[in-house]
Amino acid sequence: MPEATRPAPGWPGWIDLASPHPETARTFYTELFGWYSYTLSVPGYGDYTMFTLDDVQGPEVAGMQSLADDAQPPSWTCYFKVVDLQTTVDAVKAGGGRELIPPTDYAGIGSMALCMDPEGADFGIATPGNAIEFGIVNRPLTMCWAELASRDAERARRFYGGVFGWQAVDRDYFGSVYTNWKLDDWSVGGMVSMDDAWPPHYPPHWIPYFWVDDCDVTAARAAELGATVRIPPADIQPGRYSMMTDPTGARLAVITPRIATGPGM
Structure with missing residues (x-):
C-alpha cells in the first residue's frame, strides 16, 4: 500500500460533505469505506464530523456537516490547498467567480473559504490548521481525483488557470475532449465537457473520486446501503469506475486504478 500523501498547493486535498x-451519511460511508468517524464541536459553528482511516488519531480523509439550507442539494465540496486564502479569493473574483463564504478559521481545523466559478460550480480553498495537517489523498479509501463537469470548458480553462496556475491539457477520449489539469508534470484533476447528452437541469459541478480495491464490489455494496448507481462499473483509461449518489443524494465516484499511484498520472 502506498504511503499517505499530503497535498501541495494547488492540489485537491480536502473534501467536505x-x-x-x-447520521444516514455517516452510516453509509463508514460501512462502504470502513472509515472511522468522530465529531468535533467547533465554537460558533456547531458539530463537524471527521472521517479517518484508522481511529480518532487519524489520518483524516474527509469532513461532514449538516446542510445549512434545506433548499440546497446535498453535495461533496472539493477543497484545494492554497498558500494565502485572501489572495486566492481575489483571483477568483478577478476571474469572474464569487466568494460564497469568506476566509474563516475553524478553531484549529484549518482556514477555509467557499467560492463559485463563473458557471456556478462551487469549490473550496483551504490552508491547514493546528488540529490537522490536512487530509490525505491518493491512497486506497481516500480521494484520488477531482473532476469538474463544465458547460463552458474554455471559460473554465481560463478561470482555473488564473486562480490556481493550472495548465489545461486536452486529449481525445472516445470522440469527446477530456481535460487534465496539470501543475508542472503532475495531473491534479480533470474536466469533462457537458454536452447534449447531459440532462439540461444538471448544473456544472465538482465531484470527488475515491480509490477502491474493487469497483464492482464497491458499487454493489453501495447499492445495498441505499446508494443509486448512476453509471455502472465501466472501464476507462485510468481504471474501472462507477458514479453514484449516496442515500442522501450527494454525488460521488469510485475507481479502481490501473496502476498503484492512482488515476492522476
Whole structure:
C-alpha cells in the first residue's frame, strides 16, 4: 500500500460533505469505506464530523456537516490547498467567480473559504490548521481525483488557470475532449465537457473520486446501503469506475486504478 500523501498547493486535498441527514451519511460511508468517524464541536459553528482511516488519531480523509439550507442539494465540496486564502479569493473574483463564504478559521481545523466559478460550480480553498495537517489523498479509501463537469470548458480553462496556475491539457477520449489539469508534470484533476447528452437541469459541478480495491464490489455494496448507481462499473483509461449518489443524494465516484499511484498520472 502506498504511503499517505499530503497535498501541495494547488492540489485537491480536502473534501467536505454537506448532508441533510448526517447520521444516514455517516452510516453509509463508514460501512462502504470502513472509515472511522468522530465529531468535533467547533465554537460558533456547531458539530463537524471527521472521517479517518484508522481511529480518532487519524489520518483524516474527509469532513461532514449538516446542510445549512434545506433548499440546497446535498453535495461533496472539493477543497484545494492554497498558500494565502485572501489572495486566492481575489483571483477568483478577478476571474469572474464569487466568494460564497469568506476566509474563516475553524478553531484549529484549518482556514477555509467557499467560492463559485463563473458557471456556478462551487469549490473550496483551504490552508491547514493546528488540529490537522490536512487530509490525505491518493491512497486506497481516500480521494484520488477531482473532476469538474463544465458547460463552458474554455471559460473554465481560463478561470482555473488564473486562480490556481493550472495548465489545461486536452486529449481525445472516445470522440469527446477530456481535460487534465496539470501543475508542472503532475495531473491534479480533470474536466469533462457537458454536452447534449447531459440532462439540461444538471448544473456544472465538482465531484470527488475515491480509490477502491474493487469497483464492482464497491458499487454493489453501495447499492445495498441505499446508494443509486448512476453509471455502472465501466472501464476507462485510468481504471474501472462507477458514479453514484449516496442515500442522501450527494454525488460521488469510485475507481479502481490501473496502476498503484492512482488515476492522476
